[in-house]
Amino acid sequence: MPVIDVTKDEAALTFTVTAEFAADPARVWELYADPRQIERWWGPPGWPATFLEHELAPGGKSHYFMQGEDGTRYYGVWRTLEVDPGVSFSIEDAFADESGTPNEEKGWTSMTATLEPATLDGGVAGTVTVFVNRFNSADQLAEMLEMGMDEGMRQAMGQIDTILAEEAAERG
Amino acid sequence: MCAVTYNQMVVSSVPPDDVDRLFQALADATRRDILGRAIETDLSVSALARHYAISLTAVQKHVAVLERAGLVRRERVGREMRVHAVRGRIQAVREQLDAYEQLWRHRVAAMDDLLTSPPTLSERKAD
Numbered sequence: 001m002p003v004i005d006v007t008k009d010e011a012a013l014t015f016t017v018t019a020e021f022a023a024d025p026a027r028v029w030e031l032y033a034d035p036r037q038i039e040r041w042w043g044p045p046g047w048p049a050t051f052l053e054h055e056l057a058p059g060g061k062s063h064y065f066m067q068g069e070d071g072t073r074y075y076g077v078w079r080t081l082e083v084d085p086g087v088s089f090s091i092e093d094a095f096a097d098e099s100g101t102p103n104e105e106k107g108w109t110s111m112t113a114t115l116e117p118a119t120l121d122g123g124v125a126g127t128v129t130v131f132v133n134r135f136n137s138a139d140q141l142a143e144m145l146e147m148g149m150d151e152g153m154r155q156a157m158g159q160i161d162t163i164l165a166e167e168a169a170e171r172g
Numbered sequence: 173m174c175a176v177t178y179n180q181m182v183v184s185s186v187p188p189d190d191v192d193r194l195f196q197a198l199a200d201a202t203r204r205d206i207l208g209r210a211i212e213t214d215l216s217v218s219a220l221a222r223h224y225a226i227s228l229t230a231v232q233k234h235v236a237v238l239e240r241a242g243l244v245r246r247e248r249v250g251r252e253m254r255v256h257a258v259r260g261r262i263q264a265v266r267e268q269l270d271a272y273e274q275l276w277r278h279r280v281a282a283m284d285d286l287l288t289s290p291p292t293l294s295e296r297k298a299d
Contacts, residue, residue, distance in 0.1 A: 017276045022287065041283045
């Protein structure tokens with residue numbers, strides 16, 4: 001499996017995804033730097049992305065939209081902060097409009113990606129990429145993560161699981 | 173990118189206005205605690221209030237926020253107003269939490285496909 005770890009840190013307000021790919025860092029870097037490749041993985045299922053602009057360089061800007069089956073479009077922008085080609089990059093991401101003006105009300109989230117060469121089984125050259133997503137404290141996801149880590153809520157969730165399993169068994 | 177909107181795109185089971193209301197309701201530690209207690213057993217508002225160093229009125233307000241979010245229902249039983257949790261809604265919250273993880277799993281799977289699949293016809297033409 002390419003995803004090897006997902007970590008939610010409620011104190012640091014980060015959501016970290018670690019993935020392993022069977023390709024060297026130079027090849028994996030193209031997935032991030034090439035607009036024709038990033039648009040093939042960035043959008044959620046059913047919402048393919050189209051990058052109108054994409055410049056993965058310090059101070060660079062990206063402008064994209066994700067389009068649903070009914071034609072609805074969500075526009076977004078990136079501003080690129082730091083880039084070490086083939087090694088790491090940091091960007092900020094926000095919702096935007098058609099013209100690329102960011103929606104400041106919804107705020108920016110930041111993401112840092114790092115790439116490290118790895119040797120996979122059978123001596124295959126691979127890459128371990130770590131994506132660290134950081135949410136500002138006003139972001140609703142921050143609240144979601146805080147909630148997710150809350151002991152009371154975790155217990156509540158566990159109880160719901162038990163209750164639903166019992167109900168399913170009774171109906172069974 | 174605001175994850176909640178992503179979640180609205182990914183998880184269609186909860187209407188967008190509802191999502192805001194749900195997370196606003198749950199953004200407060202006292203309300204999460206009230207919900208946790210209401211899941212265990214139906215409780216009267218006054219019984220709930222004994223657990224907190226805030227006024228009965230303040231507890232009633234928290235319960236009202238949870239109720240507007242659809243997370244609890246209030247029912248009059250005799251002279252008491254009882255609070256009970258709505259399980260389906262709590263499940264919906266967890267779906268939202270899981271959706272962001274699903275988004276990233278989807279992204280990584282799509283990246284893996286790109287790295288392992290042969291180039292498409294249009295890419296070969298571009299070469």
